[in-house]
Structure formats: structure tokens, C-alpha cells
Amino acid sequence: MALDFIAGCIGGCAGIIAGHPLDTLKVHLQSGRGSTWECTKALFNGGTMKAAYRGVGAPLGGIAAINAIVFGAYGNTNRALPDPNSIKSHMAAGAAAGLLQSFACAPVELVKTRQQLARPGDGMPGGAWAGARHVLRSGGSRALFRGLGVTMARDSPAFAIYFGSYEALTRGDRSVGRVFMAGGIAGALSWLVLYPVDVVKSRFQADAAGQYASAWDCFVRSLRAEGWPCMFRGLGAVMVRAFISNGACFTAVAWTERAWQYCMADGAVRTLVQAAALSEAVCGPDIEA
Numbered sequence: 001m002a003l004d005f006i007a008g009c010i011g012g013c014a015g016i017i018a019g020h021p022l023d024t025l026k027v028h029l030q031s032g033r034g035s036t037w038e039c040t041k042a043l044f045n046g047g048t049m050k051a052a053y054r055g056v057g058a059p060l061g062g063i064a065a066i067n068a069i070v071f072g073a074y075g076n077t078n079r080a081l082p083d084p085n086s087i088k089s090h091m092a093a094g095a096a097a098g099l100l101q102s103f104a105c106a107p108v109e110l111v112k113t114r115q116q117l118a119r120p121g122d123g124m125p126g127g128a129w130a131g132a133r134h135v136l137r138s139g140g141s142r143a144l145f146r147g148l149g150v151t152m153a154r155d156s157p158a159f160a161i162y163f164g165s166y167e168a169l170t171r172g173d174r175s176v177g178r179v180f181m182a183g184g185i186a187g188a189l190s191w192l193v194l195y196p197v198d199v200v201k202s203r204f205q206a207d208a209a210g211q212y213a214s215a216w217d218c219f220v221r222s223l224r225a226e227g228w229p230c231m232f233r234g235l236g237a238v239m240v241r242a243f244i245s246n247g248a249c250f251t252a253v254a255w256t257e258r259a260w261q262y263c264m265a266d267g268a269v270r271t272l273v274q275a276a277a278l279s280e281a282v283c284g285p286d287i288e289a
């Protein structure tokens, strides 16, 4: 249990660091900041990764809480179901985990999104806590939880697909290569299917001025103004990000688990050797020897 959590945190951090620049590109594309080429150029302007990594603090800071909820809810729901090993149970447990983690994920992603899109002079500080305080001061907790409903609508089905497909793809083979591929494919699939919901979420959370009354209003007005193509902008970036990020995440989880098991086994051997040495010191060498 504790191991799942520690492994999940290390995996989650690896995934965030590997995937954040592409996440920033995605958010810029979703918000209509320009073509892929224009956005990429703007993000790497100045030759540093600074703009591409803006807003990384909130997801890094929130990953422990989010993973505690995801792994806790996933494991417990799965075990409580009548047939825990079926893919259906893994999907149901994933859906419950996705729903619950939205309460932590929505405010984290709101701060992240605002920082990724911040322009000089609009007062959005760069740090995670400073960003959250800024949002709270300007609109209270309602402002911080703007987009909670649409986050649930995205993440409950997304995590069902995520855990269901990961389980299906790793049945019978948990080698490092397989884990990376399965994690990458599961991540990419979970984004592909729910992508328009994510576009609406980004646009709705980015809207600090309160131009949209609700996420639905944001969806209808975006469609009316720009048509269906805007619901798929950034899909390429997110698929590459999701593959790398979730491949890295599940691989780090598997490595951490193996390192742990190795240390435990090693520790157990050392304890046996010490116990033998101690008994020899106390009782003298074996009589037969």
C-alpha cells in the first residue's frame, strides 16, 4: 500500500517532468494561440525551456495528493468488487479513482493552465502557492474550483480507459519494455477518447474574466465561433505527451517496486547471515562441524 504510493509519486514526477513542455504546447494550441509551429517557436523563444516549464510547480506539488487518491481509490474499489481480476472491475475502479481525484486535480490544473498561458503584466505569479493564492484572492474558492464538473466528466471515463487498457496490455508479461509500451498506449488512449472534453476544460479554466457562464456555455460558444476543428487542436501534442509521460510513469512505478523487492530480499538475506553469526557466537560452533 505505502509502496504503491511511493512508487506512484516517483512515477508521477517522472511523467510530469518528461511531459510538461508538450502539455504547455497543448494548452497553447487549445486556446487558439496559433499554429503548432508558431506556438512551438514562441515556447522555445530565448533558447531556454523556461516558458515550456512554466506552471510545472502545481502538478509536481499536487502529485502526492492526487496519487494518494488515485491509488487509494483504485485499489480499494477494485478489491471491494465481486470479481477484482476482470477488466470490467479494473475499469470501474479506475472510474471511481478518476472521479475522486478530480477534487485535487481541478484546482491544480486551473493554476497550471493560468500560468502556462500567463502573459507578462497580467499579474499571475509563477510559483504554485503564489498562483493559488492569487486565484483565491481574486475570486475565492469558487474561482479555484472552476472547471471541477468538466474535470470529472473527463477523468472518470479517462481513468476507466487508462487502468482497464493498462491491465489488459500487461496480462502475462510485466517486462520493462512491455510496461513502458502498455503505459504509453493506455495514457494515449485515455486522452484520445476524451479529448474534446479536455479542450473545453482548458478554455473554461483559462477564462479568468468569467466570460463563459459554464463549461457547457464554453463548449457551445467555442463550437459556434470556430466549428468542430477547434475541439481537436493539440491532439497530436497530447498523444505524444501521454505516451512518453505515462510510459515513463508506469516504468518508474515498476522499477521502484522491483528496487524495493530487491532491497527487501537483500535485507532478509543479511538478517539470516547475522542471525547465524549471532547464534554461533552465543552457542559456539555446530557440534557436528
Ligand SMILES: NC(=[NH2+])NCCC[C@H](N)C(=O)O
Residues within 6 Å of the ligand: 154, 155, 158, 159, 162, 187, 190, 191, 194, 242, 245, 246
Ligand atoms: N486523460 C486522462 N486524464 N487520463 C488519465 C491519465 C492521467 C495521467 N496523469 C496523464 O496526465 O496522462
